Amino acid sequence: MRxxxxxxxxxxxxxxxxxxxxxxxxxxxxxxxxxxSLIAFTTIAFLTVMEFMVYRxxxxxxxxxxxxxxxxxxxxxxxxxxxxxxxxxxxxVLDLAETMVASxxxxxxxxxxxxxxxxxxxxxxxxxxxxxxxQEEHSLQDVIFKSAFKSASTALPPREDNSxxxxxxxxxxxxxxxxxxxxxxxxTVGKAIPHPRxxxxxxxxxxHESYNFSHRIDHLSFGELIPxxxxxxxxxxxxxxxxxxxxxxxxxxxxxxxxxxKISAETxxxxxxxxxxxxxxxxxxxxxxxxxxxxxxxxxxxxxxxEHMPFWQFLVRLCGIIGGIFSTTGILHGFGRFVAEVIFCRxxxxxxxxTLVPLPDGHTSNHLPLITDNSTH
Numbered sequence: 491m492r493x494x495x496x497x498x499x500x501x502x503x504x505x506x507x508x509x510x511x512x513x514x515x516x517x518x519x520x521x522x523x524x525x526x527s528l529i530a531f532t533t534i535a536f537l538t539v540m541e542f543m544v545y546r547x548x549x550x551x552x553x554x555x556x557x558x559x560x561x562x563x564x565x566x567x568x569x570x571x572x573x574x575x576x577x578x579x580x581x582x583v584l585d586l587a588e589t590m591v592a593s594x595x596x597x598x599x600x601x602x603x604x605x606x607x608x609x610x611x612x613x614x615x616x617x618x619x620x621x622x623x624x625q626e627e628h629s630l631q632d633v634i635f636k637s638a639f640k641s642a643s644t645a646l647p648p649r650e651d652n653s654x655x656x657x658x659x660x661x662x663x664x665x666x667x668x669x670x671x672x673x674x675x676x677x678t679v680g681k682a683i684p685h686p687r688x689x690x691x692x693x694x695x696x697x698h699e700s701y702n703f704s705h706r707i708d709h710l711s712f713g714e715l716i717p718x719x720x721x722x723x724x725x726x727x728x729x730x731x732x733x734x735x736x737x738x739x740x741x742x743x744x745x746x747x748x749x750x751x752k753i754s755a756e757t758x759x760x761x762x763x764x765x766x767x768x769x770x771x772x773x774x775x776x777x778x779x780x781x782x783x784x785x786x787x788x789x790x791x792x793x794x795x796x797e798h799m800p801f802w803q804f805l806v807r808l809c810g811i812i813g814g815i816f817s818t819t820g821i822l823h824g825f826g827r828f829v830a831e832v833i834f835c836r837x838x839x840x841x842x843x844x845t846l847v848p849l850p851d852g853h854t855s856n857h858l859p860l861i862t863d864n865s866t867h
Contacts, residue, residue, distance in 0.1 A: 523823060530819040537811045545804040548751070548796050557745045557791035564670045564743075564758070564787070568597065569646070569663040569709035572677060572781070573604045573702045573730075576660035580681040580691055583666055585673030597664040601657035604704070607649045614646075614706075617725035624720070646708040663708075665715075670787055677705075678780030701733040701779055710783075712743050712758035722762050734769040734779045741785040750796040759792065760785070 572579055576599040606614060662677065679701060680693035707726040711719070728737055740763040748755050769777050 522827065526819050526823045530815050534812055534815050537815070538808060541804070541807055541811060545799050545801075548798045551795045551797050553793040553795070554790055555793070557787075557789055559745075560670050562670060563667040565713055565715075566666045566668060566675065567709060567711045567715050568665065568675075569661070569707075570677065570781070571602060571604060571659050571661045571706045571708065573659045573704040574679075574700065575658070576601055578679060578696050578700060579660055579662075579677055580679075581662050581675070581677040582682040583668050583673050583675045585669050586671050596666045597662055600661040600663065602659050602661045603649075603655050603657055604659035604706075605655075607651045609647055609650050614725050614727070617720070620720060621722070621725055672784075672786040674782060674784045676780055676782045677703075678778055678782075698733055701735075702730055703735055703737060703779060703781055704728060704730045705737070705781055712760060712785075713746070714755050714757045716748070716753070716755055716757055719757070722760065728766065732768045736767055736769055736777050736779055737781045738765040739763070739781075739783045740765070741783060742788055743785050744788045745791040747791065747793045749794065751798075 566583070568581075581597055666675075678691055678693070679696050680691035682691050705728055707723045709721070710723045711721045723739065730737075741760050742762075743758050743760045746757050746759045748757055767775055767777075769775055769779055
């Protein structure tokens with residue numbers, strides 16, 4: 491009984507077989523079929539390798555939502571060198587809430603030489619080259635996000651020549667925490683002092699001839715400091731053409747959450763518009779000489795997530811490639827054979843056209859003459 495049940499089960503499974511096997515004696519091979527098979531296998535191998543490279547790669551997904559966090563503080567990371575002595579310049583922040591952040595809270599004034607060493611000039615040249623490529627190829631920003639914490643530091647390297655030249659500039663670097671509202675970070679003549687009606691700078695004791703707001707922005711960012719991230723103003727250098735000159739940067743800060751396979755951080759991206767003009771009250775160009783960075787906080791928050799193709803999707807795409815190529819090449823090969831057979835058949839029929847043969851009674855026949863042994867003699 492068990493053997494009988496097994497046979498019935500096997501017979502039932504054979505009837506359900508969707509892949510019947512054809513005996514090899516019934517299979518006919520051809521040179522054209524072998525050529526098409528070779529092309530199909532080569533195409534499958536090439537597309538499989540390409541699909542595996544796509545599977546290994548990742549991409550950045552951007553999502554937008556309203557930023558509901560307005561109570562936290564915003565960190566500003568600063569590294570700016572001004573071509574004036576440190577005792578002549580002062581830096582501070584004034585926001586829309588009339589809150590002044592004193593520079594002594596987080597900024598360091600360091601006397602330095604404004605001109606860069608050869609190694610530092612090479613660093614600045616490479617950074618400016620990357621900035622120009624980022625403006626042309628926006629997709630490179632995704633590569634920078636992926637390489638965060640993995641690439642080399644973007645900070646200005648220290649001098650390697652140990653210059654004996656006396657310091658003629660002031661490097662202002664460090665960080666500040668400000669309210670998450672629009673504000674104005676500025677560097678101008680004189681140290682900042684609090685004032686009941688705002689704030690002021692002690693600029694009366696500094697001669698106008700010593701004004702020189704040529705500057706270099708080695709780094710400027712908002713939020714958490716992430717090594718490897720290049721910001722829009724990094725590597726910017728401006729040379730003043732007049733003593734009384736104002737440099738303005740209008741910045742729009744966008745809160746950003748970055749989630750990659752390497753890091754997960756909350757930082758800020760920003761876009762910037764630059765403007766510079768000479769202060770000449772007689773010509774109607776009013777203002778204060780200095781460097782002014784007016785920033786505003788966007789109400790939208792961007793979430794940047796690094797995504798990867800799931801393994802099951804890779805297998806589905808791979809099966810689609812293999813099955814699609816086999817089916818397509820089989821159809822093309824069958825259609826090609828059909829066309830070839832039609833052409834060859836017509837060619838053969840044309841080569842054996844009917845011939846008129848005279849008969850003894852004077853009639854003609856369109857049949858081909860029968861070739862016998864006697865006719866060969």
